[in-house]
Amino acid sequence: MSKYDIAIIGGGILGTSISYWLSSLYDVNLCVIEKESNVAMHASSRNTAVVHSPFYLNPKTKKVLAKSALISYDMWESLAKKANVPWVKTGVLEIAINENQHKSLEEYMDWGAENGIPSQDLDLLDAKQVSLMEPNVKCHSAIYSKREVSTDYGAFTNEIKKESNILGTNFIFGKNVKEIKKNQNDSTIIFDDDANVTADFVINCAGGNSLDIAQMFGLATEYSDIHFRGEYWVADPQYSDLVKTTIYSVAEFKGYPFLDPHWIKKADGKTEVGPNAVPVPSPETYEGYIGDIGTSISKFKDVLSGNAKKLLFDSEFLSLISKEWLSSISKTAMINRIQKFIPKIKPEFFSKKGTSGIRSPVITPQGKFLSDVLELENEHSFNIINYNSPGATGAPAYSAFIVQKLQEKGYLDYKQKSIKSIWSFDSVLNQA
Numbered sequence: 001m002s003k004y005d006i007a008i009i010g011g012g013i014l015g016t017s018i019s020y021w022l023s024s025l026y027d028v029n030l031c032v033i034e035k036e037s038n039v040a041m042h043a044s045s046r047n048t049a050v051v052h053s054p055f056y057l058n059p060k061t062k063k064v065l066a067k068s069a070l071i072s073y074d075m076w077e078s079l080a081k082k083a084n085v086p087w088v089k090t091g092v093l094e095i096a097i098n099e100n101q102h103k104s105l106e107e108y109m110d111w112g113a114e115n116g117i118p119s120q121d122l123d124l125l126d127a128k129q130v131s132l133m134e135p136n137v138k139c140h141s142a143i144y145s146k147r148e149v150s151t152d153y154g155a156f157t158n159e160i161k162k163e164s165n166i167l168g169t170n171f172i173f174g175k176n177v178k179e180i181k182k183n184q185n186d187s188t189i190i191f192d193d194d195a196n197v198t199a200d201f202v203i204n205c206a207g208g209n210s211l212d213i214a215q216m217f218g219l220a221t222e223y224s225d226i227h228f229r230g231e232y233w234v235a236d237p238q239y240s241d242l243v244k245t246t247i248y249s250v251a252e253f254k255g256y257p258f259l260d261p262h263w264i265k266k267a268d269g270k271t272e273v274g275p276n277a278v279p280v281p282s283p284e285t286y287e288g289y290i291g292d293i294g295t296s297i298s299k300f301k302d303v304l305s306g307n308a309k310k311l312l313f314d315s316e317f318l319s320l321i322s323k324e325w326l327s328s329i330s331k332t333a334m335i336n337r338i339q340k341f342i343p344k345i346k347p348e349f350f351s352k353k354g355t356s357g358i359r360s361p362v363i364t365p366q367g368k369f370l371s372d373v374l375e376l377e378n379e380h381s382f383n384i385i386n387y388n389s390p391g392a393t394g395a396p397a398y399s400a401f402i403v404q405k406l407q408e409k410g411y412l413d414y415k416q417k418s419i420k421s422i423w424s425f426d427s428v429l430n431q432a
């Protein structure tokens with residue numbers, strides 16, 4: 001049995017970034033426990049790969065995520081240069097298709113300024129200006145945001161792991177946490193092969209399983225989660241440049257932004273559309289499960305547990321399921337949604353699927369989707385739950401804020417060191 005000062009559960013972009021900060025700031029006996037054979041095998045490499053500019057995040061309700069995304073941008077750019085990670089500036093057109101959605105764009109322009117995005121990086125365009133820029137896009141108006149980048153977050157996470165490892169973090173791969181035993185002064189983390197490690201303090205960054213891990217600590221028992229597979233389709237090469245900019249659209253249903261697929265320019269020159277939102281039973285059901293719409297609806301009820309069942313009593317949600325959501329599972333329905341702003345595209349332009357990824361939004365005790373990150377702690381653990389998009393973008397700064405929080409709460413009583421290898425902790429905090 002090994003004994004650690006701190007154990008981080010989850011080697012995604014978040015857990016790996018936190019391990020970097022801790023090992024660069026402290027002489028601490030630290031491990032990252034990951035059930036796969038490497039870091040970033042799940043959401044952190046199975047995503048849209050956009051470095052987001054946070055103009056669409058409400059500065060009041062999503063202040064930390066917005067700030068994290070803004071500060072992290074330069075950190076990613078410098079790491080991309082140092083480690084040769086793809087960094088392709090694509091920009092984004094955020095499209096409104098009617099006057100009502102245009103009002104959201106006006107609000108986003110204000111939010112962008114409040115979130116600190118330089119004014120020269122955001123333009124509000126009318127339909128004519130958009131069609132001059134992108135003749136195959138039809139809309140009422142759009143925000144042209146110039147900062148967005150297409151990258152590879154899996155490659156980034158591997159770079160951070162390399163640095164963290166050099167600084168002293170022990171990465172333990174192939175160990176799936178199945179149980180946590182709380183002792184008087186520490187916790188024993190038990191794996192499904194019955195091996196275990198003990199740690200004075202545990203940081204839970206287990207992505208789609210983070211709610212389950214928090215519940216092992218007796219926390220968040222009143223919450224549930226639900227898993228949606230987001231599927232992508234790759235445009236055949238001859239259609240790839242139909243539109244040269246990445247296109248997002250103002251969410252038609254604000255509480256359910258996962259219903260609106262995008263046109264995504266990738267760092268490798270390909271173009272994809274997606275993601276849709278297929279309800280699946282686990283955060284790793286990447287293939288299969290869903291068939292026709294009828295079986296999808298009956299299976300959807302099976303994937304709901306605990307509070308998530310309350311969703312079935314929400315009339316807006318139910319009407320969405322029947323009219324919009326489950327029908328968006330098919331490629332044709334997804335392309336139909338995109339045809340609203342790129343009328344020329346057709347389902348037959350997309351013959352290959354891209355890499356799917358799974359989002360696991362948390363459901364509140366009231367049966368609603370939780371919109372923000374949930375941070376919960378007790379004397380032996382700190383748990384980060386519902387860390388969703390733009391979580392990859394904001395990971396470098398957000399993870400530094402978590403470490404600052406742990407410092408302030410007195411959890412990090414270790415001998416200090418100050419090594420700046422890829423990023424500077426003080427520089428992140430000075431920008432906050």
Ligand SMILES: Cc1cc2nc3c(=O)[nH]c(=O)nc-3n(C[C@H](O)[C@H](O)[C@H](O)COP(=O)(O)OP(=O)(O)OC[C@H]3O[C@@H](n4cnc5c(N)ncnc54)[C@H](O)[C@@H]3O)c2cc1C
Nearest residue numbers: 010012013014035044047048049050177207390391392393
């Ligand atoms: C479809 C999709 C598109 C997205 N697009 C973007 C985007 O374009 N830009 C952006 O900024 N963000 C995007 N995101 C969000 C972003 O990918 C996530 O916020 C981020 O990757 C979350 O990182 P994480 O480390 O918390 O989780 P993960 O990457 O899921 O890492 C959690 C890790 O914990 C491990 N683990 C889980 N349970 C256990 C256990 N019991 N024992 C041991 N290990 C365990 C898992 O194996 C996994 O490696 C997207 C997400 C999805 C799903």
